[in-house]
Structures are given as structure tokens and as C-alpha cells.
Amino acid sequence: SQQGEEDPQALSIQEGENATMNCSYKTSINNLQWYRQNSGRGLVHLILIRSNEREKHSGRLRVTLDTSKKSSSLLITASRAADTASYFCATDARGSNYKLTFGKGTLLTVNP
Amino acid sequence: DAGITQSPRHKVTETGTPVTLRCHQTENHRYMYWYRQDPGHGLRLIHYSYGVKDTDKGEVSDGYSVSRSKTEDFLLTLESATSSQTSVYFCAISESNGSGEKLFFGSGTQLSVL
Numbered sequence: 001s002q003q004g005e006e007d008p009q010a011l012s013i014q015e016g017e018n019a020t021m022n023c024s025y026k027t028s029i030n031n032l033q034w035y036r037q038n039s040g041r042g043l044v045h046l047i048l049i050r051s052n053e054r055e056k057h058s059g060r061l062r063v064t065l066d067t068s069k070k071s072s073s074l075l076i077t078a079s080r081a082a083d084t085a086s087y088f089c090a091t092d093a094r095g096s097n098y099k100l101t102f103g104k105g106t107l108l109t110v111n112p
Numbered sequence: 113d114a115g116i117t118q119s120p121r122h123k124v125t126e127t128g129t130p131v132t133l134r135c136h137q138t139e140n141h142r143y144m145y146w147y148r149q150d151p152g153h154g155l156r157l158i159h160y161s162y163g164v165k166d167t168d169k170g171e172v173s174d175g176y177s178v179s180r181s182k183t184e185d186f187l188l189t190l191e192s193a194t195s196s197q198t199s200v201y202f203c204a205i206s207e208s209n210g211s212g213e214k215l216f217f218g219s220g221t222q223l224s225v226l
Binding site for chain 2: 033035040041042043044045048088090099100101102103104105
């Protein structure tokens, strides 16, 4: 069963614009992580936010978490063509023995 | 890719044949995972291991078996491959299994079952 669902499925923007991706999940979580996947490659961890945190920053990345709405957003500011990739949220649901469940991903295309 | 090697990178096989995929890590991490990635489904956990000879099932384990005889190697076997097992398979590792542990992924194996 899919715990996290990203929205939108695909997003196309121009270089320099901000990109926002959303993730909704169904059950209570310990933490939520965001991963990035370049075409033909494995996933790379970007950022983790714990259930008691509301916002976290890492470079051009900003993640928010709203546990009351069971949702998270990933904002990439001042996007670059190199940010073109698929982005996945992964949740560590309570009672799951810490196994991560991944969403289906958002495909971000940043046009030069 | 964080000291993780998957082999082969690509494989084409016929329905009914056995297939073994290998994941090798040089990080000495305790936990190893096999995921499959399919369009419309994202990544789904097949099996995972929490130590040598210690394995457990994931979300989509039917038709798959695993073995871990050494810390560094985690094998995924399709005893009799079916077309529904055509997928990209990713191995991942983590140092522990506590909340907040991040996964490190290999580059994947593209498996086609004809």
C-alpha cells in the first residue's frame, strides 16, 4: 500500500523559478524524507523532517510538514536545469518497524 | 553511489528461468533492502535484511527469495521469472534501522522477462 502520494505527478518550470512539490500520507509518521532520482540512477537522500518539526532548510531546499493535514511540501528555490529529476517522499510510519514507504514521485523538468 | 554495486546492470531473460541479482556494499552497513520500481507504483519493498542470515519480507515478496551469507552481499533470487517481474530493481543500505535513518541506493538493475 502506498503511504505517500506526491502531487503534481509532473511539473515543468523555467530556470530561476521556484518549484513546489507536495506529499500527502495516510497514517501517523515518525519522520518524512525526500529523495531525488536522476534518470537511470538510484535515489539520493535530500532531507529529513521529523514529526515534531514544522520546517527545515538545506541550501535551496525548504521542507514543511503539517501533521494535522498529513502533508509535506518540498520547495526548490531558484531552480536550475540540473535540478531536473524525479522527487520522492518517503514516510516512516509508526508501527512499521521503521521501514520506509515511498510515493510515486513528481517528475520535475527545469527548462534552460 | 555510496559504495553499493549492483550486478548485473541489465538482464534479459525468459519466463520460467531462475535469475539472481547481486548487491554488494563496502560500507559495512547492517541493513540491506531490495526494492522494485515500476511506473505508476513508485518504489516497493521486496525483502530486507537486518544482519547475516537475518531477512524479512516486504510489501511485494511473493515470487522472490533472498539470502545474506556475508555482511557485504545481499542476493535477490527470482526462482522462476515471470513477465510481471520485469522491473528496475534497486538495492539500498542503511547503517541502522532507527527512526530517521536514511537509505543509500545502488544504481539499479533493469530486468526484462520475455
